[in-house]
Amino acid sequence: MxxxxxxxxxxxxxxxxxxxxxxLDGLATGIGSLVxxxxxxxxxxxxxxx
Amino acid sequence: MVLADELPFPPSVEDFHLVPAWVSKFTVLxxxxxALIIIFFLVLYRNPKLVPTRGQWLAESFYGFVRDRVAGxxxxxxxLRFAPYLATLFSFILLTNLFGIVPGIQISTNTHIxxxxxxxxxxxxxxxxxxxxxxGFWHYxxxxxxxxxxxxxxxxxxxIEFVSTFVVRPLTLAIRLFANMFAGHVILLVFTLGGFVxxxxxxxxLKPISVLSWVMAIALTFLEALVILLQAYVFVVLTASxxxxxxxxxx
Numbered sequence: 535m536x537x538x539x540x541x542x543x544x545x546x547x548x549x550x551x552x553x554x555x556x557x558l559d560g561l562a563t564g565i566g567s568l569v570x571x572x573x574x575x576x577x578x579x580x581x582x583x584x
Numbered sequence: 585m586v587l588a589d590e591l592p593f594p595p596s597v598e599d600f601h602l603v604p605a606w607v608s609k610f611t612v613l614x615x616x617x618x619a620l621i622i623i624f625f626l627v628l629y630r631n632p633k634l635v636p637t638r639g640q641w642l643a644e645s646f647y648g649f650v651r652d653r654v655a656g657x658x659x660x661x662x663x664l665r666f667a668p669y670l671a672t673l674f675s676f677i678l679l680t681n682l683f684g685i686v687p688g689i690q691i692s693t694n695t696h697i698x699x700x701x702x703x704x705x706x707x708x709x710x711x712x713x714x715x716x717x718x719x720g721f722w723h724y725x726x727x728x729x730x731x732x733x734x735x736x737x738x739x740x741x742x743x744i745e746f747v748s749t750f751v752v753r754p755l756t757l758a759i760r761l762f763a764n765m766f767a768g769h770v771i772l773l774v775f776t777l778g779g780f781v782x783x784x785x786x787x788x789x790l791k792p793i794s795v796l797s798w799v800m801a802i803a804l805t806f807l808e809a810l811v812i813l814l815q816a817y818v819f820v821v822l823t824a825s826x827x828x829x830x831x832x833x834x835x
Binding site for chain 1: 740744
């Protein structure tokens with residue numbers, strides 16, 4: 535749970551910064567959130583999924 | 585009706601300030617809570633007997649519950665030395681939470697985020713310090729940030745690990761307790777004061793509904809009792825599991 539939220543937060547925020555930098559209108563924020571969610575799920579599986 | 589006229593409405597921040605400006609209701613309540621806990625354990629454990637009296641049994645089973653069920657089961661054998669802190673934390677949060685439904689007090693200090701934030705900071709410093717003391721500074725960081733994973737995805741995972749362990753944990757610890765107690769307090773306030781507002785309304789058909797509002801307030805007080813116990817327990821269990829996470833050897 536914590537992993538998922540922090541994954542989306544961290545990479546969503548980095549994506550948002552890239553958005554601001556390159557003027558991408560939220561594209562990088564979306565990609566970043568997805569990457570973060572995927573990373574969070576991966577960490578959860580790694581740590582709790584045996 | 586008379587009661588409703590005396591009631592300060594709407595409630596404001598000024599209600600919390602007592603006679604000297606620097607003493608608020610919360611300050612006094614925390615003093616009372618600390619004093620009560622000290623007196624409770626000192627008096628009941630002043631003269632311990634092999635065959636415990638009822639009071640001694642109460643104090644012992646409270647401490648024993650935290651030591652065995654929380655510290656022992658969650659952290660393991662190493663966790664027993666944290667039992668005094670966890671028991672103190674549990675009794676303090678439980679008592680200050682309980683103030684929220686004690687008639688005449690009816691506000692918990694944990695409805696103020698400063699108190700829950702301070703408790704979260706203590707737990708945070710505790711689990712980081714425990715980890716650093718056991719593994720050394722660099723090993724502890726390496727242990728908590730690196731999971732066995734392909735090298736290519738490590739740059740993605742390490743920031744997530746960092747934020748989830750060192751940023752989200754203390755924040756959620758503080759906000760969970762604060763938000764639960766604050767929401768409970770507001771709900772009780774809304775239904776109690778709402779009853780008075782309905783009773784004083786000019787439309788006659790709204791007046792009987794005030795009874796329903798007060799019945800709801802009483803029912804929700806029982807719900808609050810459950811939340812109080814649960815949130816105190818959750819805070820302590822999470823602190824214990826964070827300490828366990830800092831102490832665990834390897835994944």
